[in-house]
Amino acid sequence: MSNYGLIALKFVVGMIMMILQINLLGKVEFARNTPLNQIQNYVLGGIIGGVIYNPAITIWQFLIILLLWSLIVAIVKFGREHSRWLRLLIEGRPVMLIADGQLRPTACLQVGLSANQLMEQLRNSGITTLSQVKSAVMETNGQLTVIEKDAANLKLPLISDGQLNAEVLSLIGKSQTWVQTQLQAAGLQRVEQVFVGEYVNGELRLVPYPQSA
Structure with a gap:
C-alpha cells in the first residue's frame, strides 16, 4: 500500500472511531465544555493527528491504540454514571456565588472568577447590578445560572x-x-x-x- 493510501486508511479509521466515541458518550455530553471532555478530545485528536502521518505505525497498531483509548473512555463513562463519588471527583459540584442577594467573594475566587468576569457574565444575562440578583450559581461546565429577585x-x-x-x-x-x-x-x-x-x-x-x- 502506498504512503498516501495508508494515510487515507488511517484517516477513515480515525473518523469512524470519533463517530463511535460521540455515540458512546452521547452527543450532548460530547459537546459539553467540561475538563474531562476537553482532555478526551485533546487525547483523541493527538492520537489521530500524531499517528496518521507516521508511516512507522501500522494500521493495526493505530487501531489497537484507538480501541484502548475508547475502552478507557467507556470505563470512565460507566464509572461516572454509577458512582456518585467518581462523578463528584470528575465533574465537581455547582458553586453558589450569590445567595440571598449576598455575593460570596471566597466562592468566586474558588472557581477562579474575578469581579470583572463575574459582572461580565451577569451583563450577558441582562443583569446590570448585583442588587437584581437573588442567587447565581457557577455550573460544572463553567456557565453561570442567574436567578433574579423577582423570578x-x-x-x-x-x-x-x-x-x-x-x-x-x-x-x-x-x-x-x-x-x-x-x-x-x-x-x-x-x-x-x-x-x-x-x-x-x-x-x-x-x-x-x-x-x-
Whole structure:
C-alpha cells in the first residue's frame, strides 16, 4: 500500500472511531465544555493527528491504540454514571456565588472568577447590578445560572442525579425533613431514587429513576 493510501486508511479509521466515541458518550455530553471532555478530545485528536502521518505505525497498531483509548473512555463513562463519588471527583459540584442577594467573594475566587468576569457574565444575562440578583450559581461546565429577585420560580433543581442541593434547599427555606416527606408522598424512600426534582410554585415535582436503574 502506498504512503498516501495508508494515510487515507488511517484517516477513515480515525473518523469512524470519533463517530463511535460521540455515540458512546452521547452527543450532548460530547459537546459539553467540561475538563474531562476537553482532555478526551485533546487525547483523541493527538492520537489521530500524531499517528496518521507516521508511516512507522501500522494500521493495526493505530487501531489497537484507538480501541484502548475508547475502552478507557467507556470505563470512565460507566464509572461516572454509577458512582456518585467518581462523578463528584470528575465533574465537581455547582458553586453558589450569590445567595440571598449576598455575593460570596471566597466562592468566586474558588472557581477562579474575578469581579470583572463575574459582572461580565451577569451583563450577558441582562443583569446590570448585583442588587437584581437573588442567587447565581457557577455550573460544572463553567456557565453561570442567574436567578433574579423577582423570578417566580427557581431555575435550579432541588434534586439532580440523586443528589440534594443544600444551597437550593436553603434558598427556598425548607428542611431535609420536608424533602423526606415529599419523597414519601411520591412513594419514594431516598433522594438517590430521584433523577431530577424541581421546586415549582411551592411544590416539589419529582422524576424518579426507572425501576431497573
